[in-house]
Amino acid sequence: MNFLIALDQAATVEPALVGLVARDLAGTTPGFVLNTKVYHTAPHGEITPDVEAEIAQAYAQLAVEKVDLIASPAFAGTAPAEAATAFARFSAIQGIDKIVLAAERCWQSATSEAARKLYRDHAINPDDVQIAVVIIPSRG
Numbered sequence: 381m382n383f384l385i386a387l388d389q390a391a392t393v394e395p396a397l398v399g400l401v402a403r404d405l406a407g408t409t410p411g412f413v414l415n416t417k418v419y420h421t422a423p424h425g426e427i428t429p430d431v432e433a434e435i436a437q438a439y440a441q442l443a444v445e446k447v448d449l450i451a452s453p454a455f456a457g458t459a460p461a462e463a464a465t466a467f468a469r470f471s472a473i474q475g476i477d478k479i480v481l482a483a484e485r486c487w488q489s490a491t492s493e494a495a496r497k498l499y500r501d502h503a504i505n506p507d508d509v510q511i512a513v514v515i516i517p518s519r520g
Contacts, residue, residue: 383418383431384438387411387516399452399512401464411447411516412438414483416454419511425487427480435483436476439515446472446518447479451486456508466498467511472518479515486513 390398390413391406398406402413418431427435439447451467453459468489470482489495490511499506 383414383434385413385415387413387514396454396510397512399454399510399514400459401450401452402512402514404464405514405516409516410442411514412442413452414513414515416510416512419487422487425484427484432476432480435479435515439476439479442515442517444517446474447515448518449473449479449482449486450514450516451489452512452514453490454510454512455504460498460502460504463498466492466494468492483513483515487511 385393385398387402387405387410388407390402395403397415397417398413399416405411414431414435422428449470451469453463453467455463468486470485473479473482490506490509498504
């Protein structure tokens with residue numbers, strides 16, 4: 381897999397690839413992470429067909445109907461304590477089309493009002509923030 385990292389491996393890779401949430405969840409639940417490289421290479425913030433195919437394969441391997449998607453920000457330097465709550469989270473998403481849309485919305489949350497407030501309050505350059513997306517079996 382080029383664009384995904386198994387969640388149980390998230391603690392063993394560069395934090396900048398998987399972000400805060402993925403590192404916190406590593407080893408606690410099955411799932412995978414759409415890494416931050418995709419965030420910066422996606423044209424117009426849209427998931428490309430090759431990335432979608434990889435997500436579809438990983439989703440099928442999870443063998444669950446519904447998943448939760450959580451934006452997992454990666455910061456240059458130390459992240460503020462409230463950083464993870466400033467970005468998007470979607471619960472009980474079913475089907476690859478909806479998963480792709482939710483992942484794109486996780487990326488879009490990097491420019492949300494909550495994210496912009498976090499950047500202002502902590503003097504963070506938004507260009508230094510990268511977004512990975514954690515995809516785990518839904519708990520709801």
